[in-house]
Amino acid sequence: MAKERTSEQRAHAGRTDKALGYRLKRLRSESMKPPITHVEDGESEMRSSVAIDCGWGRVLFAQTFPDNHSLVEALAREGEDRRDIAFYVRDPHVLLTLAPQETFLDPSHTYRLDLSTYRPGRRRTKSYFIRRLTSEIDAEAVNNIYAARGMVSVRPEFFWANRDSRSITYFVAEDTTSGDVIGTVTGIDHQRLFNDPERGASLWCLAVDPQSRHPGIGEMLVRRLAEHFQARGAAFLDLSVMHDNEQAIALYEKLGFRRVPIFAVKRKNSINEKLFAGQVDGYDALNPYARIIVDEARRRGVQVEVTDAEGGFFRLVYGGRAVHCRESLSEMTSGVAVSICDDKAVTRRVVERAGLTVPEQVDADDAAAVAALLEKHGSLVVKPARGEQGRGVSVGLSRKDDVDSAIAGARSVCDRVLIESCFAGEDLRLIVIDYKLVAAAVRRPPRVVGNGQDNIRTLIESQSRRRAAATAGESTIPIDDETLRCLAGQSCTLETVPDTGREIVVRKTANLHTGGSIHDVTGIVHPRLVDAACRAARAIKIPVVGVDFMVKAPTEPDYVFIEANERPGLANHEPQPTAERFIDLLFPHSMPDALQWDGMRARTDE
Structure with missing residues (x-):
């Protein structure tokens, strides 16, 4: 198979003399064109060439640009790692001919809500409420939701700097009990931005925490934004949604949005690559744990071949070197390390010899030992010696009948069943890559x-x-x-x-596959827990591992070791850069030059 080229390589190879001539003409005329207007609040006259910075990129209102040439020039000034959108493009088929190697038609539909006929919903909830973004903590929470949803991140200070903007409105949903921000939506007021004669408004970045347990958050955010603009006298509320996002489209249609023939154009960049580049065969059948790695690999220009989508297998090729992976398990992890992690009794002995704290453990076949352990600790954990995804695991058993029943259930997963003392506290997963901590998260039932x-x-x-x-x-x-x-x-x-x-x-089990939720604590995890996880990885000699502890709190040093997972789910730990560090490990030369230098310096310091 020929090596897959990056978007930049494809653009370079495909440039025609006509396109080059256009670029030269554009550069010569740069000083003759009026600059893009970054509108200040309070200006009332109709503005031209309007582009508003939303943090993740700019929205360019195509109807305010004098012609397609000036719109293409504006798109060419997209910032690094940003995603600009030219919206309300009148004739995209013409615009695309001006820069065919640099732009593409966004595969999204536009939906419009007529605010003159919209009626507010009657449903109210006491579990959460909708309010304005009011603090830097809110901004950080919104950014974390963006990361969890695979959206372009925004500097938290950007939200805070624009909190009083009359053109951009940020709403968040707050959990009444915990105070956590669990959803967000952004709105742009076209009237206040550029004195839109159509009195329009638009919705952007609707996102809900994927782990929130409350229903209807997205609907309530959309309704709040619609009612906000309705009160301001806007005529309609527009939004752009991916053509295959069936769940979101169903919500919008339920609320009264109707599809309209309005188009958007974007630039060909690494963020947008999967929207315009040919898809990898089998990509759609990959699970999220494989897909996050494949996405990062493609962003780096690493060739990807899906070898068994259902099983999560793929081959990565870069610089003449190939590595076969199954999600985060690669050929760099030895069979011996996998075997150690596979048997929980063996794992426990290996890390105990490395000095880690482990729970007291007996075999379920020794009835006397099980009874003695229950009497001594009062609460037990039953789990199969081999198994994954929390199957057959029972926690906090204090009655003999429950223990016996749990043992029978665990035997359906593995013939050998282990009984351990139960350590009250929180379930902490630490992701260690190249023997360094990359992410830490508390998993809750x-x-x-x-x-x-x-x-x-x-x-x-x-x-x-x-x-x-x-x-x-x-x-x-x-x-x-x-x-x-x-x-x-x-x-x-x-x-x-x-x-x-x-x-x-x-x-009582916090495994994500059985409905548990995960909460990032990387920035506050105690150094002793980090050290213990890294020592466990070195004892097993495994370069990528998820180490599970039970802890009183992630900020405290006390813990007991539970198990080590040789194939941890990296997609569960955003916004931490788990996939990036995984590709760094496999292909260090694919890193940007600055990061490569930092990595070399770190290894020298060690």
Whole structure:
């Protein structure tokens, strides 16, 4: 297979004399053209060549530009690692002929809500509320949601600097109980921006925390923005949505949006590459854990060949070197290291010899030892010696009958079952790549929030659907014996209707595949925990690993080792650069020059 070229290489190879002539003409005329207008609030006359910076890039309002030439020139001034959008392009087929190697027609649909006929929804929620962005903490939370959704990041100070803008409006959804920001939307007021004679407005960057347990956040954000612009006297609210985003389109159509023939044009850059470049065969069938690595590889110009999409296998080629991977497991991890991680009893012995704190453990076949361990600790963990994704794991068992039942369930996963003392606290996953910490996150068990109407079964099924949609089917909440045991401990059943706002933990295990949520703590994790995770990786001799601890808190040094995962899900840890560090490990020469130098200097310092 021929090596796949980067977008820059394709553009360079495909440039015609006509395109080069146009670029020279454009450069010669640069000083003759009026600059792009970055509009200040309060100006009332109709403006021309309007482009507004939104942090992730600029929105260029094509109807304000005098001609297509000036619009193409404006797009050419896109900032590094930004994503500009030329919106309301009147004749994209003509514009694209001016710079065919640099621009492309965005494969998105435009939808419009007529605000003269829009009626506010009656639904209200007590679990969260919508408000304006008001602090730098809000800005950081919004940026984290963008990262979790694979969107272009924004400097938090940008949000804060524009918090009082009359042209841009930022709304956030705040969880009533925790105070966490769980959703965001941005609106642009065209009247205040450039005195739009059509009195329009537009919606951008609707994003909801994929791990939020509350329903309807996206709908409430859209409604709040629509009502905001309706009160300002706007005639309509427009938005651009990817043509294949069926879930979002269904929401917009439910709210009364209708598709209109309006187009957008973007530049060919690394961020947009998957929108205009030929797709890798099998890419769509990859799960999120493989896809995040493939996306980063393609961004670096690394050739990708999907060898088995269903299993998550792909081959990466760069500089004449090929590495076969299954998600984050690559040929750089030895078979011995995989074997150590595969057997939890072996893993425990290896890291214990390296000085890590481990829980007391016995084999489930030794009934006397199990009884003694239960009497000594009062609470136990049952898990199969081999297995992944939390299958067969039961936590916090304090009765012999529950232990026996959990052992029977674990045997369906693996014949050999282990019993451990239960350490009360939080489940901490640390991602170690090249024996350095890259990400740390607390994983919390799935829980539902009562609304005073639905029973627990319905709440679980509703949240499970949202989790599946947010993770491409990778995370759902099973209803099984473990779920029933957990509910019984709270005097609940599946038919219980919890009061509004009451939180019900539906499983004690925090594994993401069984509906758990993950919360980044990389910036606050205690150095002793980092050191222990790196020592575990070195003891196993594994270059990429997810190390699991139970901790009192991520900011405290106390822990017990639980297990090591040889194929950790890197997609779970955004905004931390897990995929970037993984490709750095495999192909260090694909790093930007500055990063390569920093890496060499770090190795020299060690």
